[in-house]
Every structure is written in structure tokens, then in C-alpha cells.
Amino acid sequence: MSAPPTFLGLSVPGIESRSSSRMLLWLAVCLTITMLLTGASLIVGTSSIETSLGWLFAPDAQSSIILWQIRLPRTVGAWFAGALLGLAGAVAQGVFRNRLADPYLLGTASGAALGVTISLLAADTSIAGLAWAGKLGVTAAACIGACAAIALTIMLSRGVLQTANLLLAGIVVAFLLSAVTSLLLLTKPEIWRTMQVFLLGSTGYLSWTSACLLGAVFLICFVPAALLARGLDALSLGEDTAQSLGLSLPMLRLALLGVLSLATATAVGQVGIVGFVGLVAPHLVRETVSVNHRQLLIGAPLCGGALLQAADLVSRWIIRPAELPVGAVTACVGGAYLVFLLWRKSRDE
């Protein structure tokens, strides 16, 4: 009798070996694409490909900085940010039992935008009480704003037990915080350009420090999420069934929402609001292989990482040496993909 197939030490019992083999093949393809994109990222930038290849084989001091201090950390950071969004998307869709759920559902994007707005306004203010906010910088302010929004959502929904309440509270918080952000922006329209870059996402300033932080948070989020995958499987059968299997639903939801919040807040803090990656990555996994939640929680980050890496490459290649906002690229690709899904669904019906 053969042992159940495994990947990264995680056994996948109950899945037919053919399906598992297909999943392993899918993961291998995804990893290969990631490697290729990482390689491509070293030769795509403000210089021509020939020049970049020349730098790789005969680097001088300046080209070494561009290759190893700018391009490589940027693509590694983009991968981890995409992976966090992919993981958060898979968790959100599992917790809310809705395949249209995305990581920003709890108001994180609006909270992060408000945090950044306050930080930018405070940088110029002479009000002593706000000076600390100005010193936070965009990254920390976005992270704090996202966490505060999630806390507000959970408070408004009076806990994490009622899915409908959580969703409704998330929508209310998102609208409320967006309105406050708009009002604040009216008082100082000159910060609009900085806000626009944050709202459309940017991977331009990802350093090794940012990449390491994103990587560490990814590990911190991935391990508990993978351990709770069986809980998500049970939850997908319905809350009553999950409880009848002996699961503590409040603890499960709280832990999963903690993972979702930390992953989204960190990604938003580092790369701004990048849309569609968290929504599309789990869909892409489900579309190509039949998976349970443990496999989805491995596949969605890999897919999300590769997606954001590819979008980053496109954003810096298409109008080089200028660049497009990476969120605009993901929105175009993700939007087109969702339209394709809708078209296919209506055709099949």
C-alpha cells in the first residue's frame, strides 16, 4: 500500500493519486514560471536587454547596484507581496464561503489609504499631536490603517461569528473610511499624486529589507493557514457541519481572519493597493486543478506571486524608462480574466 502523496511535507490524504500528480505538476510549472520571471526581471528595466545581459556577464559598480540592489529585491519583494495577497484571497474565499471574496473585503484597502492620507497631511502640519503620524511614513501608516480598519469591522459586526454581519460591516467601514479620506484630500489636493501612486500600487521602492519583511510575514501567515486548512474544508460544507465535526468555529474564524489581516496589511503597506491578485490567484488554481484547501493554500500564493512578478515586469517594460502603476496592470489582466470566466459561464449555461 503506497503512502499518500506529499508536497512540502504536507500530506494530501483523500485525494486520488492522479489528482495529486496533476497538482504536483501544476506546482512544478508554477515554480518554473517564477524562476523564469525572476531571471527575466534581471534584464528588464530602463536599459535595453542587450545592455542588461552585458551587465550580467561583465558587471561594473553601478550595474551591480542596479541588478542586485534594485531589480532582484524588487522582483523578490513583488513575489512575496503577490504570494501574501494570493494566500489572503484563498483564506477570504474560504472563510466567507464566497469565491468573489477578496483580501480587501474587511476594509483593509480603505483603512490603508486613510492611514497614508493622515501620514501625508501630518508631515506638513504644525499640530504637535499629529507630528508622530507624519514620521511614520507611507509603509507603516498603511499597515496601521489596514489593521485599524479590520479591528473596526470586527467591532461593528460584534465578533467574527456571523459571516453576513462581517461582510456588511466590511462594506460599511470601507465606504466610511473612503469618505473620510476624500474629505481629508480636499484640504490638501497637492498630495493627490502621492496618493494616486499608493492607490494604484507600486513596486518601485522594494528593497532587500522590504523583501525580507514580506518573506518573514509570508511564513508567519502561511504556516498557521496551512495547519487550519482542514478547518476550511469543513467550513466549506457549512457552519453546522463544521461544528458537528468538533471544530471551535469562533477560534477557527479568529485565527483565519488574523492571517488574512496580517497578510493583507503587510502587502498593502509595502506595495500599495494592488487589485485582483488576491481574487484571481485562487480562481486560477481551481480552474486548472481540482484542489482541497490545503492544496489551494499552497497554490494560490505561488500563483499570486508569479502574477505580481509578471505584472511588475510588464509595468516597467511597456513604457520604459517610465513605468506604469503595477495595480493598473493587474486590474487590466485580472479584469479581463474575470470577464472571460463570466463569458464562459454564460456560454456553458
Added chain:
Amino acid sequence: MFCGSSSAAALAIGILWALGAAAAHADATESLRDDAQRDVAFDHPPQRIITLLPSLTETVCAIGACDRLVATDRYSQWPPQVRSLPKAGGLDDAEVELIVALKPDLVLVSRSQRITDRLAALGIPSFALQTDRYGDIAHTVATIGAILGLKQEAGRLNESIAAGVDRIGAQALLRRHGAEPSVYFEVDRAPYAAGAASFIGELLTRLGARNIVGADLGAFPKLNPEYVVRYNPDVIFISPKDAPALAERPGWDQIRAVKEHRLCSFSSEVDDTIVRPGPRVADGMRAIDDCLARVAP
């Protein structure tokens, strides 16, 4: 008969007088085409003016018509006497109700403003002027002079602006002995840069500086940050807020300007003279030149 003749003569004189007055009135009406390609007629020089762009406020005051302003946009802070005037909103959120209440006989606006149509519907005359480049300044000054009946004052202002700009440019070129410091002018941390095609880029060129962001990239392109590392400028112009964190950007600590601390930052008051194409262009140019003289290699 006599009575009839005198009545006819009086009638004829009356008609001639009326025709003459009408002709004189027609002569006084001047029609000018604005930068939105609309023909705007003026039968008398406007006396109650609202400006909705700081450079237009500055131009009106510089040709000696500051006392005709009844309101400005919220960003107009120069000359100091306009600070106490009512503020009629911003570029795209002008306060129409306030404008109507002030009964202006002219509102000076920028071409891109949606307010033009709204004002036309309310019967308030407006005139659009687009001032994006150095070359537009002389046109704007001359046009405002013609509208306000201050053509001579406008001519003198244009001569003074051109003389100031030429003098500062010539002094800068002479001092540098042909050396061209390479410069990067950041308008936002994204990073958005002022390219050679922008108004700021024109000032830098006149001062003999070489902008690392060429005209082919547009006026204010959003750059890939590695571009600045690759072109390694001698001097960086950056806002005072962002200057301290410049070395924290990946690879930027190796840029010559950052390593040798060749940075130029300006207060918001000075910054206004650099970013606004208006009558204070020479002041802005002098501020840039003073900094280049201080920090450029």
C-alpha cells in the same frame, strides 16, 4: 414749413449723433480669442476681476491692477495683499455661488477648467489662459494687459521678465565655463520628475544644467527609480520632506548627488516661483541658480 424744416434737421442731427455714438461704441468693443478658442468681447476694461489660478493673480497684480481683484483661488498667496481677498475655491472646485455673489465682470481661468461652461450659462464673462511653458508667459501678460486696458504696463512687464531671465541665464553660463551639471528634479516621491519638456526643465536648460530626464519622456513622467541610479545626476532637486530619506531608497545611496550631499530643496514660498509660470519666473530661476552655484561640482 420752417418748423417742418427745423424738425427734419433736428431729426437728421439726432440720427447722425446716434450713429456716431454707436460707431464709437463699436470701436471701443474689443474682441479677443482666448486659449479655449472662444471669442470674448470687452466693451470696457473689466473692473471686478476674479482669478482662479495663482499665476494669473500674480500677472494681474504685476501689471498694476491688483485693486481690481475681488476674489482669487485658494492657492493665490502672492502678492501679500491678495491673501485678505475672498477665496473662490480651487482649480476644479470653484465656488460658483460666491463668484456669482461677487458680480465680477471678468473671471480669469485656466483652459482646462470645467467652470468656464458653468459661468457662461450664468452669464458671467470668463477668459481662459493656458500658461504651461516659458513662452506662454509673455502671451499671458500681453493678453491680460490688452483686456485690462494696460497694454503699456504689460509691455514693460514683459521686457522686465525677459531681461531678468536673460541676465540670470547669461551669468550662470558665464560662471560655469561650459560645464553642464547633470540634474534630476523630483516633483513627487513616486518618483515623478520634471522633464526637459516641462516649464521647470526649460529653466534648468537656460541655466546650463543638463536634465537627465529628456524631453522625449514628456513633461512630468513617472520614472522607474533605477533610471535615476543609472543616470547618476550631479545634483538632485527634491522637497525638504523627502530629502532626508533619499539614501533609504534601494541603490540611491550610491548616486553621486546623494553621496556628496548635492541636494537642493526649497521652502514652499520659493517653490511657488519655480513651479508657476508667471511674472516671478526670474525669482524662481535665481533660486535654482543660487543652489546650483552652491552645490554643483
